Amino acid sequence: MSNPSLLILAGDGIGPEVMNEVKKIIGWYGEKRDLAFDVEEDLVGGIAFDTHGTPLTDATMEKAQNADAVLLGAVGGPKYDTLDFSQKPERGLLRLRKEMDLYANLRPAQCFDALADFSSLKRDVVAGLDIVIVRELTSGVYFGEPRGVHKEGNERVGINTQRYTESEIARVARSAFELARRRNNKVCSMEKANVMESGVLWREVVTEIHQAEYPDVELSHMYADAGAMQLCRWPKQFDVIVTDNLFGDLLSDAAAMLTGSLGMLPSASLGAPMANGRPKALYEPVHGSAPDIAGQGKANPIACILSFAMALRYSFDQGAEAERLEKAVETVLADGLRTADLLGPEGGSPISTTQMGDAIVAVL
Amino acid sequence: MSNPSLLILAGDGIGPEVMNEVKKIIGWYGEKRDLAFDVEEDLVGGIAFDTHGTPLTDATMEKAQNADAVLLGAVGGPKYDTLDFSQKPERGLLRLRKEMDLYANLRPAQCFDALADFSSLKRDVVAGLDIVIVRELTSGVYFGEPRGVHKEGNERVGINTQRYTESEIARVARSAFELARRRNNKVCSMEKANVMESGVLWREVVTEIHQAEYPDVELSHMYADAGAMQLCRWPKQFDVIVTDNLFGDLLSDAAAMLTGSLGMLPSASLGAPMANGRPKALYEPVHGSAPDIAGQGKANPIACILSFAMALRYSFDQGAEAERLEKAVETVLADGLRTADLLGPEGGSPISTTQMGDAIVAVL
Ligand SMILES: CC(C)[C@H](C(=O)O)[C@@H](O)C(=O)O
Numbered sequence A, B: 001m002s003n004p005s006l007l008i009l010a011g012d013g014i015g016p017e018v019m020n021e022v023k024k025i026i027g028w029y030g031e032k033r034d035l036a037f038d039v040e041e042d043l044v045g046g047i048a049f050d051t052h053g054t055p056l057t058d059a060t061m062e063k064a065q066n067a068d069a070v071l072l073g074a075v076g077g078p079k080y081d082t083l084d085f086s087q088k089p090e091r092g093l094l095r096l097r098k099e100m101d102l103y104a105n106l107r108p109a110q111c112f113d114a115l116a117d118f119s120s121l122k123r124d125v126v127a128g129l130d131i132v133i134v135r136e137l138t139s140g141v142y143f144g145e146p147r148g149v150h151k152e153g154n155e156r157v158g159i160n161t162q163r164y165t166e167s168e169i170a171r172v173a174r175s176a177f178e179l180a181r182r183r184n185n186k187v188c189s190m191e192k193a194n195v196m197e198s199g200v201l202w203r204e205v206v207t208e209i210h211q212a213e214y215p216d217v218e219l220s221h222m223y224a225d226a227g228a229m230q231l232c233r234w235p236k237q238f239d240v241i242v243t244d245n246l247f248g249d250l251l252s253d254a255a256a257m258l259t260g261s262l263g264m265l266p267s268a269s270l271g272a273p274m275a276n277g278r279p280k281a282l283y284e285p286v287h288g289s290a291p292d293i294a295g296q297g298k299a300n301p302i303a304c305i306l307s308f309a310m311a312l313r314y315s316f317d318q319g320a321e322a323e324r325l326e327k328a329v330e331t332v333l334a335d336g337l338r339t340a341d342l343l344g345p346e347g348g349s350p351i352s353t354t355q356m357g358d359a360i361v362a363v364l
């Protein structure tokens, strides 16, 4: 039997640096745990535009469709700010999400005990925090038509369309309920049903799926603005949050911040099962390409490494190995090792991206 | 010359309770400072629906159009959750905003020193915080057409439209730049120009207005997700934030939470100048109708009282009197008086809504 295949798309900015450390981890699993992967690498984002004139070629898209899992670094950078909308680095990532139909984006916000003091929130508000935001990722205002900027009389007008179908809402709701069953059995659904009809439908469909298929899970609803507030006030009230593409974008970034550093947080974007039973899947850190520190060896590779741990769990059914990797990260943090982003105002001496990766391999 | 006119729409839930305390303050200004107002009261929201079968009658709308300023309490409650979308209490408020064309919603997030320890954020992150979010209030996805839930084949589909014209963006940008000039001269504009064309136009227009009319103000741009994150991480980096209707809804609630209690935060919604030179204006607390504590005398009237202070400043050119009122609130807090929402986990004995109002009048 051939090895499972991984497509690595390191992308822009700090993407390649953090992905290098993931490659070390992948190497370790092949050598020491007999868990070898066939790894292929390709381009996405600004670097793909620089090389091929498009943020994602059809050939790369094809490879992603056929890979057992895709690992992505980050896309974007100020260099590409003036590019036409359709050529922006982000379009490459959005095309992957859309064409692979990765509708459920799992974003855990977990606070590592060693870092609890590093949050801008008080220790007791965040210590032990462990919630997951399930963000719808293939629809909503990110993809709805009509869209664009056009002229009406003398004026430019910018338009985007928030559009959700019943089945789009139902499938991501199921992902959230399934996940909740394996956790603390609580789902909070967030929308703006008080002002948006798409939110009214969202609430209705989530309620219907709940009643028909998951009556054992505790379900609550919250307006997204109140949700943003409650995340800042008392995040531990939540277990699984399910929300749409745009709200999920904002709420997961806010939740990420609670934990102290965006440099720590992984994500998994999952679609329907493929012929081999594995879900279509893309794993990426929640952080962006951080152009300000790119190429300086300062970036924290942990979010990208933990994204690989999620791949072990969700794509390759290696939950125990995923835990081994997560534990190794915890150990390294407990030992006081810190990349620059994990140092508080008191300072301390940061280690480099490579040193962090090596330290994690050493613990493994 | 006749007195300036105030239309009071206390609304639902805790609205009437907190507004009662504002009426005491208004009374005090009439008696002691020779600043008398002609006050009229009417209904909005659920109570208007209960009485007239609509969340805002045409007659009330007419009164609001003619008042020198409108003071609003809060709308909404679980009792109205099952109402048809067009009859929901929120539609009354949204109609006021839209038909009065109140395009600039000013939401200060200020941290009172006496309350800095009460925030879920660390003291040094929030102490002294003083920022203003300027939220566009009459357009975007709240009002864009087409909208609604319809059937496509067997499926329900929910649609809303995010739509911004150049002039809608330009006028709220001007409000933000003007405000920044009277503060610390810094504006940060937030959108999702990386994924939404309406955000691309937003960024372009804000940049154009800046270059042509306000080159002296410092302007930066941030994606709204990064903005949510930065608000939780280091809110003091901001002075004035300008953003669209929906992002403003979420971001201002998150910002509000930073300050420790939503029960403290006022807002002003301003439109174009009327014939008498005053802007069309509606003042309301950022908090909602809080049905869970309504009618118990527990609500904090300060947000509503500070909204009246904003009315003194922005509608009636009484900046000194506004400051007097704001100082009175600070004094009362410094004296340790607290409504229930302002007590930390350590507890303490809360005072009632009425006692808080009386204490502020006493300090005045
Ligand atoms: C890079 C960008 C297109 C993306 C998004 O808006 O979804 C990012 O912010 C994210 O959250 O993954």
Ligand SMILES: CC(C)[C@H](C(=O)O)[C@@H](O)C(=O)O
Pocket (backbone or CB within 6 Å): A194, A195, A225, B076, B090, B093, B094, B249
């Ligand atoms: C009550 C509701 C319609 C309103 C909004 O969404 O604008 C509220 O959340 C606000 O922020 O004023």
